[in-house]
Amino acid sequence: MNLCTKCGATPVIVKRKASGQMLCKACFIESTTEKVLKGIRRNKLIEKGDKVAVALSGGKDSVMVLDILHSLYERNIIDLIAITIDEGIEGYRKHGVEIAAKNAQKLGIDHRIVSIKDYFGKTLDEIMADESREHGACTYCGVFRRWIINKIAREEGATKIATGHNLDDETQAILMNYLEGNIDNLTRIGAKSEPKNDKFTVKIKPLREIPEKEIGLYVVARELDVHFDECPYSRESFRGEVGRFVKELSVNHPTIMYSTLKGFDKIKPAIKKEFGGKKSSMGVCIKCGEPASHDLCRACLFSKKINKEE
Structure with a gap:
């Protein structure tokens, strides 16, 4: 019978192939939480007094971020708010929005729910139904x-935006941007963003070193309410293809995602030094007032085209 390598208890709910560690439910929750909090401290993602806006989709990643950051909120280290976006995907998004609202309400966190249609006039489904569109769903979204x-x-006075990007996501981002030769994007991948304009709020990724499988196990072990369905558009993307490739590699090479991430983090300073741009005095979009390199920001440019404005 397998015993927990930390406390000797049974049953064991996870065996970490990368380390050989076997953990019971309580030790898994404790060790995963501590790993996330240790990463937050090591990378200086959060400072006392921060107001953190959690991008809460209702999926396992964002629900786990909210759950762990709530422990800092309870200790009066940070303030919290949740933001949920309804992209307008029939048969998929409604349940996720409901789950997000339920989690925020349960924890007593202020919660704003908005939709893409509210701001840009069309749902994602409506955008994708137009055969004259120029991009795929993930680009618009x-x-x-x-x-x-x-x-x-920014409206809510948040000093940080926390997203649910996990180890799988980061590995995919590193590989897809390298394969596409997108060096500019590679210089921006990391645990914390370094905005080129003061109107951009700093983004942080507390789950960056946690594998997707362990996030799924964490929310089940913690009995958290989560929307597990996969976005119907995700399999059409290049990221989806890269993700499937990485998962196949991980079967026989369980440390491949960790080594990819750690290797990238070691060479990133050299990439940034060679190719990273300096903080710029970007202009503002003439339509919405958000930061923009041209007259229109990318969101307003997309909006103009999908709504066929002159």
């Missing part, structure tokens, strides 16, 4: 979500 979350975070 990513641009619009970032614009909305940054705007609301």
Whole structure:
């Protein structure tokens, strides 16, 4: 019979292939929570007095972020607010929004729910139904979500935006940007963003070193209410292809994601030194007033095209 390597209890609920560690439910929750909090301290993601806006989709990653950061909120180290975006995906998004609201209410956290249609006139489904569109769902969704979350975070006086990016996500981002030759994006990957404009709120990734499987196990072990469904558009993306490739590699090479992340973090300073741009005095979008490199920010440019404005 397998025994927990930390306390000797049974049953064991996880065996970490990368380390060989076997943990019971209580020790797994404790060790995972401590790993996240230790990463927050090591990377200086949060300071006392921060107001953190959690991008809360209702999925396992963002619910886990809210759950762990709530422990800092209870100790009066930080203030918390949750932001949920309804992208407008039929048969998928409604349940996630409901779950997000339930989690925020349970923890007594202020919660704002907004939709892409509120700001940009169309749901994601409506955008994708237009055959004249120029991009895939993930491109529109990513641009619009970032614009909305940054705007609301600033309106709410948030000093940090916490997202649920996990180890799998970071590994995928590193590989896909390298394969696409997108060096500019590579210089921005990390535990904490370094905005090029003061109107951008700093983004942090508390779960950056936690594998997706362990996040799923954590929310089940903690009996958290979570929306587990996969976005119907995600499998169409290049990220989805890279993700499936990494998962296949991980079967026989369980440490591959950790080594990819750690290796990248070691070479990032050299990449940033060679290719990283300096903090710029970007202009503002003539339509929305958000930071922009041109007359229109990318979100307003997309909005103009999908709404066929002159």
